[in-house]
Amino acid sequence: MSTRICLVALIGLPAAGKSTFSSWILSIPQQQFNVIHLCYDDFLPAQEHTLNAEIELKLQRSKILETINLLICELNENAYIARDIIKSVKLSENVNCHDFIILCDDNNYYRSMRYKLYQLCRQNKCAYAQIYLECDLKLALGRNSARPDNERVSEEILQRMGRRLEIPNSAKHRWEENTLFLEECDNFTIKKASILGFFSKSLDKILQPLSQCVTTETMMSLLHQLDLLLRKRISEILQLENDLAERSKKSKMLIAKRKKLLQEVRKKTEKESISIDDLNMYVHLLN
Incomplete structure (x- = not known):
């Protein structure tokens, strides 16, 4: 069994x-x-x-x-x-x-x-x-x-x-x-x-590993979607901050982190496949 x-x-x-x-x-x-x-x-x-x-x-x-x-x-x-x-x-x-x-x-x-x-x-x-x-x-x-x-x-x-x-x-x-x-x-x-x-x-819903390859066109589409999701997430995080000085400081930090995440994902897609679901993980790394 x-x-x-x-x-x-x-x-x-x-x-x-x-x-x-x-x-x-x-x-x-x-x-x-x-x-x-x-x-x-x-x-x-x-x-x-x-x-x-x-x-x-x-x-x-x-x-x-x-x-x-x-x-x-x-x-x-x-x-x-x-x-x-x-x-x-x-x-x-x-x-x-x-x-x-x-x-x-x-x-x-x-x-x-x-x-x-x-x-x-x-x-x-x-x-x-x-x-x-x-x-x-x-x-x-x-x-x-x-x-x-x-x-x-x-x-x-x-x-x-x-x-x-x-x-x-x-x-x-x-x-x-x-x-x-x-x-x-x-x-x-x-x-x-x-x-x-x-x-x-x-217990009947066993997940299977991803096996598809990512083309250059697909990679650019995923990066574009990720950029939009990151921008939206930054906006949501900043709305929770009432202090203007702290919001400005946090905004700069999040924008820098967004650029770094996009670079990391770009490098990763050159070596292995990713899916739309994977984008969510990177979005919430902003927290």
Whole structure:
């Protein structure tokens, strides 16, 4: 029996219920698939407001992607779970089950964060799914304030994330079409059938790596589209900045970054193929 893997990106504000949802899934006795809960908080350092902390955070997120890639390789080769890396695993009651759901428990509030997981699935021939746990900012703030001090996110950070959270939109980003929206819910059991059904259907949607070549004409078209998307994104980012001096400073920085990204993509297309979906990743590198 071949191994099937579905990487599931959980999306939502802090205190939206992502870890509660993961714990609930792990508690369900069922035979359909094995569940692996990968909580990013187990790998990420405590948040600080320093440049070094931001650099460390990006490095740690890259390491998490490497860990996920390693886990996928091990599962594909041996249907083996690296328990020394992953703390929470729920094995199916069916000992012959080779289907695995990997819950990526993180805020994933930028689309670029999710797209990296999507790319990882495409490279490794896995399925990709998203679950967006909808939660009003006021409710999230209330839940967050009730948390223990060592688990609480600062109100400033939570509000900023609320402004910047990019809700899945398959109309504009086709790769996000396999998304389950869960409205504010304290009892996931009432939606058990639809949730388990979503996971089962997702396991059938294995992604395949891209193989098409890019002609010079296609490359120029993609670069033009990317330039338009970058300009639009810069405009959206600047609209969130009310301080005129800070907006001017940020504008110069973003324009310089836009030019650098266009140069990088131009060089990349000379060596390998890219798709329209890949453009989204570069757009959100502006964040």
